[in-house]
Amino acid sequence: MDKDAGRVENLKPNYKLWLEQDGQYVFGLGAYNILKSIHNTGTITEGAKTLGMSYRYAWGVIRKIELTLNVKLLETYKGGNVGGGGARVTEHGLKLMDMFDGARTAVDKVFRKGP
Amino acid sequence: MDKDAGRVENLKPNYKLWLEQDGQYVFGLGAYNILKSIHNTGTITEGAKTLGMSYRYAWGVIRKIELTLNVKLLETYKGGNVGGGGARVTEHGLKLMDMFDGARTAVDKVFRKGP
Numbered sequence: 001m002d003k004d005a006g007r008v009e010n011l012k013p014n015y016k017l018w019l020e021q022d023g024q025y026v027f028g029l030g031a032y033n034i035l036k037s038i039h040n041t042g043t044i045t046e047g048a049k050t051l052g053m054s055y056r057y058a059w060g061v062i063r064k065i066e067l068t069l070n071v072k073l074l075e076t077y078k079g080g081n082v083g084g085g086g087a088r089v090t091e092h093g094l095k096l097m098d099m100f101d102g103a104r105t106a107v108d109k110v111f112r113k114g115p
Numbered sequence: 116m117d118k119d120a121g122r123v124e125n126l127k128p129n130y131k132l133w134l135e136q137d138g139q140y141v142f143g144l145g146a147y148n149i150l151k152s153i154h155n156t157g158t159i160t161e162g163a164k165t166l167g168m169s170y171r172y173a174w175g176v177i178r179k180i181e182l183t184l185n186v187k188l189l190e191t192y193k194g195g196n197v198g199g200g201g202a203r204v205t206e207h208g209l210k211l212m213d214m215f216d217g218a219r220t221a222v223d224k225v226f227r228k229g230p
Contacts, residue, residue, distance in 0.1 A: 007185065011136055012136075013133070013135075013218040015133070015222065016130060017128060018129055018130070019126040019127065020128075021125065069123060070122065071122065071123060099126065103225075107130065110218075110221045111221075
Protein backbone atom coordinates (compact mmCIF):
# COMPACT_ATOMS: atom_id res chain seq x y z
CA MET A 1 0.00 0.00 0.00
CA ASP A 2 3.01 2.32 0.36
CA LYS A 3 4.30 2.62 -3.18
CA ASP A 4 2.37 5.88 -3.69
CA ALA A 5 3.04 7.17 -0.22
CA GLY A 6 4.80 10.20 -1.66
CA ARG A 7 1.30 11.53 -2.14
CA VAL A 8 1.10 12.52 1.50
CA GLU A 9 3.94 14.98 1.00
CA ASN A 10 2.35 16.23 -2.21
CA LEU A 11 -0.77 17.47 -0.46
CA LYS A 12 -1.13 21.25 -0.48
CA PRO A 13 -2.80 23.42 2.14
CA ASN A 14 -5.77 25.50 1.08
CA TYR A 15 -8.12 27.68 3.08
CA LYS A 16 -11.26 29.74 3.21
CA LEU A 17 -11.09 33.08 4.95
CA TRP A 18 -13.75 35.44 6.29
CA LEU A 19 -14.25 38.34 8.69
CA GLU A 20 -16.52 37.73 11.63
CA GLN A 21 -18.20 39.54 14.49
CA ASP A 22 -18.81 37.77 17.79
CA GLY A 23 -18.13 34.43 16.10
CA GLN A 24 -20.64 35.07 13.27
CA TYR A 25 -19.63 35.13 9.60
CA VAL A 26 -19.97 38.64 8.15
CA PHE A 27 -17.73 39.23 5.13
CA GLY A 28 -16.07 36.72 2.80
CA LEU A 29 -14.74 36.28 -0.73
CA GLY A 30 -18.17 36.63 -2.36
CA ALA A 31 -18.84 40.07 -0.86
CA TYR A 32 -15.23 41.11 -1.49
CA ASN A 33 -15.55 40.27 -5.19
CA ILE A 34 -18.86 42.12 -5.47
CA LEU A 35 -17.48 45.31 -3.87
CA LYS A 36 -14.35 45.11 -5.99
CA SER A 37 -16.35 44.66 -9.17
CA ILE A 38 -18.62 47.61 -8.34
CA HIS A 39 -15.55 49.66 -7.46
CA ASN A 40 -14.00 48.81 -10.84
CA THR A 41 -17.08 49.30 -13.01
CA GLY A 42 -18.75 52.15 -11.14
CA THR A 43 -22.25 50.69 -11.10
CA ILE A 44 -24.01 47.87 -9.28
CA THR A 45 -25.52 46.64 -12.57
CA GLU A 46 -22.17 46.36 -14.37
CA GLY A 47 -20.38 45.08 -11.28
CA ALA A 48 -22.89 42.26 -10.87
CA LYS A 49 -22.94 41.47 -14.59
CA THR A 50 -19.15 41.11 -14.70
CA LEU A 51 -19.47 38.39 -12.03
CA GLY A 52 -22.41 36.69 -13.76
CA MET A 53 -24.78 37.74 -10.97
CA SER A 54 -28.08 39.58 -11.00
CA TYR A 55 -28.22 43.13 -9.65
CA ARG A 56 -30.69 41.86 -7.05
CA TYR A 57 -28.38 39.11 -5.78
CA ALA A 58 -25.25 41.30 -5.61
CA TRP A 59 -27.05 44.13 -3.87
CA GLY A 60 -28.70 41.65 -1.47
CA VAL A 61 -25.30 40.31 -0.36
CA ILE A 62 -24.01 43.83 0.33
CA ARG A 63 -27.25 45.04 1.92
CA LYS A 64 -27.21 42.16 4.40
CA ILE A 65 -23.70 43.14 5.55
CA GLU A 66 -24.73 46.81 5.81
CA LEU A 67 -27.60 45.84 8.10
CA THR A 68 -25.38 43.56 10.22
CA LEU A 69 -22.71 46.21 10.71
CA ASN A 70 -25.01 49.22 10.58
CA VAL A 71 -22.78 51.05 8.10
CA LYS A 72 -23.18 51.88 4.43
CA LEU A 73 -20.81 50.08 2.06
CA LEU A 74 -22.19 51.59 -1.16
CA GLU A 75 -23.39 55.06 -2.14
CA THR A 76 -25.48 55.43 -5.26
CA TYR A 77 -25.92 58.67 -7.18
CA LYS A 78 -28.07 59.90 -10.06
CA GLY A 79 -26.48 60.50 -13.42
CA GLY A 80 -26.50 63.54 -15.68
CA ASN A 81 -28.39 64.13 -18.88
CA VAL A 82 -27.37 60.85 -20.46
CA GLY A 83 -29.22 58.83 -17.83
CA GLY A 84 -26.06 57.65 -16.12
CA GLY A 85 -25.58 57.42 -12.37
CA GLY A 86 -23.68 54.81 -10.53
CA ALA A 87 -22.37 53.45 -7.26
CA ARG A 88 -19.32 54.19 -5.15
CA VAL A 89 -17.81 51.96 -2.50
CA THR A 90 -17.75 53.98 0.76
CA GLU A 91 -14.77 54.36 3.08
CA HIS A 92 -16.21 51.59 5.26
CA GLY A 93 -16.53 49.35 2.22
CA LEU A 94 -12.96 50.08 1.17
CA LYS A 95 -11.80 49.38 4.73
CA LEU A 96 -13.53 45.97 4.71
CA MET A 97 -11.95 45.16 1.35
CA ASP A 98 -8.53 46.12 2.74
CA MET A 99 -8.97 44.01 5.86
CA PHE A 100 -10.04 40.98 3.87
CA ASP A 101 -7.35 41.35 1.22
CA GLY A 102 -4.66 42.02 3.84
CA ALA A 103 -5.54 38.84 5.74
CA ARG A 104 -5.66 36.84 2.52
CA THR A 105 -2.31 38.14 1.31
CA ALA A 106 -0.73 37.33 4.68
CA VAL A 107 -2.01 33.74 4.59
CA ASP A 108 -0.96 33.26 0.96
CA LYS A 109 2.52 34.42 1.92
CA VAL A 110 2.72 31.80 4.67
CA PHE A 111 1.82 29.01 2.27
CA ARG A 112 4.16 30.17 -0.49
CA LYS A 113 7.05 30.04 1.99
CA GLY A 114 7.08 26.23 1.95
CA PRO A 115 9.68 24.24 -0.01
CA MET B 116 -25.87 55.16 10.09
CA ASP B 117 -22.25 55.73 11.06
CA LYS B 118 -22.38 55.90 14.82
CA ASP B 119 -21.46 52.21 15.14
CA ALA B 120 -19.00 52.30 12.31
CA GLY B 121 -16.23 51.22 14.66
CA ARG B 122 -17.67 47.78 14.14
CA VAL B 123 -15.90 47.47 10.83
CA GLU B 124 -12.56 47.72 12.60
CA ASN B 125 -13.73 45.25 15.24
CA LEU B 126 -14.23 42.43 12.77
CA LYS B 127 -11.82 39.54 13.22
CA PRO B 128 -10.47 37.23 10.53
CA ASN B 129 -11.22 33.53 10.84
CA TYR B 130 -10.49 30.65 8.50
CA LYS B 131 -10.97 27.03 7.65
CA LEU B 132 -7.95 25.06 6.56
CA TRP B 133 -7.52 21.75 4.76
CA LEU B 134 -4.99 19.72 2.76
CA GLU B 135 -5.89 18.98 -0.83
CA GLN B 136 -4.73 16.94 -3.79
CA ASP B 137 -5.27 18.23 -7.33
CA GLY B 138 -7.74 20.77 -5.98
CA GLN B 139 -9.81 18.15 -4.10
CA TYR B 140 -10.35 18.30 -0.34
CA VAL B 141 -8.57 15.41 1.41
CA PHE B 142 -7.74 16.14 5.04
CA GLY B 143 -9.24 18.71 7.41
CA LEU B 144 -9.87 19.45 11.07
CA GLY B 145 -12.31 16.56 11.53
CA ALA B 146 -9.82 13.92 10.39
CA TYR B 147 -7.03 15.63 12.32
CA ASN B 148 -9.04 15.47 15.54
CA ILE B 149 -9.91 11.81 14.98
CA LEU B 150 -6.27 10.80 14.39
CA LYS B 151 -5.15 12.84 17.37
CA SER B 152 -7.76 11.28 19.63
CA ILE B 153 -6.85 7.75 18.49
CA HIS B 154 -3.18 8.62 18.99
CA ASN B 155 -3.91 9.79 22.53
CA THR B 156 -6.22 6.99 23.60
CA GLY B 157 -4.62 4.09 21.72
CA THR B 158 -7.86 2.66 20.31
CA ILE B 159 -10.36 3.66 17.64
CA THR B 160 -13.24 2.97 20.04
CA GLU B 161 -11.96 5.27 22.78
CA GLY B 162 -10.70 7.84 20.31
CA ALA B 163 -14.13 8.09 18.70
CA LYS B 164 -15.94 8.09 22.05
CA THR B 165 -13.86 11.00 23.34
CA LEU B 166 -15.09 13.05 20.37
CA GLY B 167 -18.70 11.91 20.77
CA MET B 168 -18.53 9.91 17.54
CA SER B 169 -19.32 6.31 16.73
CA TYR B 170 -16.47 3.92 15.91
CA ARG B 171 -18.06 3.45 12.50
CA TYR B 172 -18.13 7.17 11.70
CA ALA B 173 -14.57 7.86 12.88
CA TRP B 174 -13.14 4.88 11.05
CA GLY B 175 -15.12 5.79 7.93
CA VAL B 176 -13.56 9.27 7.82
CA ILE B 177 -10.06 7.84 8.09
CA ARG B 178 -10.71 4.95 5.71
CA LYS B 179 -11.89 7.33 3.01
CA ILE B 180 -8.61 9.28 3.23
CA GLU B 181 -6.59 6.04 3.17
CA LEU B 182 -8.32 5.04 -0.05
CA THR B 183 -7.84 8.48 -1.62
CA LEU B 184 -4.13 8.60 -0.80
CA ASN B 185 -3.49 4.87 -1.04
CA VAL B 186 -1.62 4.80 2.29
CA LYS B 187 -2.50 3.41 5.68
CA LEU B 188 -3.06 5.98 8.43
CA LEU B 189 -3.93 3.50 11.18
CA GLU B 190 -2.55 0.10 12.19
CA THR B 191 -4.64 -2.06 14.46
CA TYR B 192 -3.28 -4.88 16.58
CA LYS B 193 -4.70 -7.67 18.72
CA GLY B 194 -4.35 -7.44 22.49
CA GLY B 195 -2.95 -9.84 25.09
CA ASN B 196 -4.77 -12.08 27.54
CA VAL B 197 -6.97 -9.24 28.84
CA GLY B 198 -8.70 -8.83 25.52
CA GLY B 199 -7.01 -5.53 24.75
CA GLY B 200 -5.67 -4.56 21.36
CA GLY B 201 -5.67 -1.12 19.89
CA ALA B 202 -4.73 1.20 17.08
CA ARG B 203 -1.61 3.13 16.22
CA VAL B 204 -1.34 6.12 13.93
CA THR B 205 1.19 5.23 11.19
CA GLU B 206 4.10 7.40 10.07
CA HIS B 207 1.97 8.63 7.17
CA GLY B 208 -0.81 9.52 9.59
CA LEU B 209 1.60 11.38 11.85
CA LYS B 210 3.01 13.20 8.82
CA LEU B 211 -0.49 14.34 7.78
CA MET B 212 -1.16 15.53 11.33
CA ASP B 213 2.11 17.48 11.31
CA MET B 214 1.38 19.08 7.95
CA PHE B 215 -2.09 20.16 9.04
CA ASP B 216 -1.00 21.40 12.43
CA GLY B 217 2.02 23.20 10.99
CA ALA B 218 -0.14 25.06 8.47
CA ARG B 219 -2.68 25.92 11.15
CA THR B 220 -0.05 27.21 13.56
CA ALA B 221 1.48 29.36 10.83
CA VAL B 222 -1.88 30.95 9.98
CA ASP B 223 -2.76 31.50 13.64
CA LYS B 224 0.55 33.28 14.07
CA VAL B 225 -0.25 35.66 11.20
CA PHE B 226 -3.57 36.61 12.75
CA ARG B 227 -2.19 37.05 16.26
CA LYS B 228 0.35 39.52 14.88
CA GLY B 229 -2.32 42.16 14.34
CA PRO B 230 -2.80 45.06 16.77
